[in-house]
Amino acid sequence: MTTAPRPSRGVPPMPERSIAALRAAIAAHAPQLLDDFEANWRAKIADTYDIGAAPAFLARWWGEYALARDPELDRHVRDLEARAAQCTDPDKAKDLLEEASRIHHSVRRLGPGE
Template sequence: MTGHAEPQPVVPPMPERTPKALREAIARHASQLLPDFDEHWKWAVADAYDISTVPAFMARWWGEYAHARDPRLDAHVRDLEYRAAYECTDSDEAKGFLEEASNIRHHARRLEPGQ
């Protein structure tokens, strides 16, 4: 008897690296992030009348979207952080979990449009 594998969810590609494209991707594929994205945009860029903040804004939300678009990856990172904070009694083990989560987050920020 053969087992049936569950279909793997399709992870949408990263959008163009513009605030508008990123917002559209968040609205379409990770709508739970949209209120925070919009609020952050409003106070960090729009109300500040300061476009110099856009690169930092994009770096943060690029990484947030990269995880949220892939529920399995997002759950894995959150699990690593949870285990480090609440389950570890050994500081080296906790450090290892946090380093792994950090490496995943850093990798996500380096993704290019279309990946």
């Protein structure tokens, strides 16, 4: 079983698990995500009045923020994905994407304060 990677030194902790707290954390620590977060919020929830979509929205952006708040980990995952896209060996590309996927899934399991 893969455990969540330990954040690099100076990485802010995960916020309370709510959309408002996550938005505030994104604004403070990963502002490059804010426009996409807001656009996705409008498209999936605000403009549709579909509050049933809120758990999936929170899960997606929880993982996005968990990576973005740790530039070192984010670079590592993006590098794995880029290397897989350029790889001519299907088995190696699969291994690279599986490692990126494990990291994506592990950071989604982080709890508030981690």
